[in-house]
Amino acid sequence: NAGVMQNPRHLVRRRGQEARLRCSPMKGHSHVYWYRQLPEEGLKFMVYLQKENIIDESGMPKERFSAEFPKEGPSILRIQQVVRGDSAAYFCASSPWVSGSDHEQYFGPGTRLTVT
Amino acid sequence: SQKIEQNSEALNIQEGKTATLTCNYTNYSPAYLQWYRQDPGRGPVFLLLIRENEKEKRKERLKVTFDTTLKQSLFHITASQPADSATYLCALARGGSQGNLIFGKGTKLSVKP
Numbered sequence: 727n728a729g730v731m732q733n734p735r736h737l738v739r740r741r742g743q744e745a746r747l748r749c750s751p752m753k754g755h756s757h758v759y760w761y762r763q764l765p766e767e768g769l770k771f772m773v774y775l776q777k778e779n780i781i782d783e784s785g786m787p788k789e790r791f792s793a794e795f796p797k798e799g800p801s802i803l804r805i806q807q808v809v810r811g812d813s814a815a816y817f818c819a820s821s822p823w824v825s826g827s828d829h830e831q832y833f834g835p836g837t838r839l840t841v842t
Numbered sequence: 843s844q845k846i847e848q849n850s851e852a853l854n855i856q857e858g859k860t861a862t863l864t865c866n867y868t869n870y871s872p873a874y875l876q877w878y879r880q881d882p883g884r885g886p887v888f889l890l891l892i893r894e895n896e897k898e899k900r901k902e903r904l905k906v907t908f909d910t911t912l913k914q915s916l917f918h919i920t921a922s923q924p925a926d927s928a929t930y931l932c933a934l935a936r937g938g939s940q941g942n943l944i945f946g947k948g949t950k951l952s953v954k955p
Contacts, residue, residue, distance in 0.1 A: 730885070759943075769886070769931070769945040782942055817885050829935060830876060831943070833885030 728753065730820050730834035731800075738840045739808050747803040747837045751820030757781075758801045759819045759831060760793060769817065775801060808841045815839075844870040846934055848946035855922055856954055863917040863949045865932035870944075872934040875908055875915050880929045880948065889930075890917075922953045 731750040739745050751758050760772040771785040775795040786793065790808075795801040805812055815838050819831035846867045855861050865875070874893045878886035892899045892908045892915065899906045905918040919926050929948040 761945075766947075768947040769933075769943075771942050771944070774942060784942065819885075829874070830888040830891055832888065833878075835885050836883075 730818060730832050732816075732818050732834035732837050734837060735835060736838050736840070738842060740842055741809055742807050745805040745808050745812070745839055745841075747805075747816050747818075747839070749801040749803070749818030749820075749834060751801070751818075752822075752832055755820035755822050755832070757821045758795050759821075760801075760803050761817045761819065763815045763817060763836075765814075772803070805839075808839075810841050813839055813841045844868070844934075844944060846870075846932065846944050846946045848930075848932060848949045850949045851947070852950045852952070854952045854954065857923060859922055861919040861922050861926070861951055861953070863930050863932075863951070865915040865917065865946055867913050867934055870913075870934060871910070874935060875906075876933045876935075876943070877904075877906060877915075877917050878931045878933060878945075880931055886931055919951075922951075924953050924955050927951055927953050 730752055733748050756777055758775045761769040762772055763769050773786050773793045774782040778797050790806045792804045815836045817833050817836045819833045821831050848865050874891055876891045877889045879889055880886045890899055890901055890906045892906045894910055903920045907916045929950045931945050931948045933943040933945045
């Protein structure tokens with residue numbers, strides 16, 4: 727059973743370009759979460775999605791950032807008009823639907839975005 | 843505002859000793875607390891989850907305690923090995939959303955042979 731997959735692993739963009747980060751959850755998982763990790767900082771929650779629905783986007787910047795998890799295909803985190811401050815590691819995690827309180831998340835290897 | 847603190851940025855111990863990491867939180871009453879391990883350049887890996895009504899949980903050489911009165915969790919690694927060297931993160935779940943985890947900045951553990 728393959729783990730959470732993210733691509734690309736490294737992404738370099740110039741200021742003003744768009745960045746698209748992809749995440750394929752573990753097989754059977756229908757919940758996807760995106761986090762951002764800045765150097766020397768902790769993981770910061772950005773958004774939580776189920777198939778075709780955004781459940782919680784309280785951690786997403788209001789402008790330039792968007793996320794989707796379509797019925798078919800990977801989840802996409804999209805950053806428009808990137809700025810240097812967007813340089814960070816972006817991690818995707820997934821979890822299965824469970825009715826109890828076992829809410830551990832399975833993380834991908836991350837995408838390291840560098841804005842030049 | 844809700845805060846979670848891991849009050850040691852780095853911890854250095856000798857192989858074979860017990861490592862104890864601390865996680866404190868404020869302005870929050872979590873339903874459960876989780877511990878993850880993160881190696882350089884990689885994503886976090888889930889280790890243990892402990893619920894608010896559990897005092898202690900064990901898994902092999904790992905032990906987690908949860909004191910909701912002190913608002914603190916302790917994470918112990920017994921008989922530590924150099925392979926245990928990594929950054930350890932604690933995380934709490936915000937109320938009302940199973941996905942909205944708050945992570946501490948982590949404690950970097952180094953186990954010397």
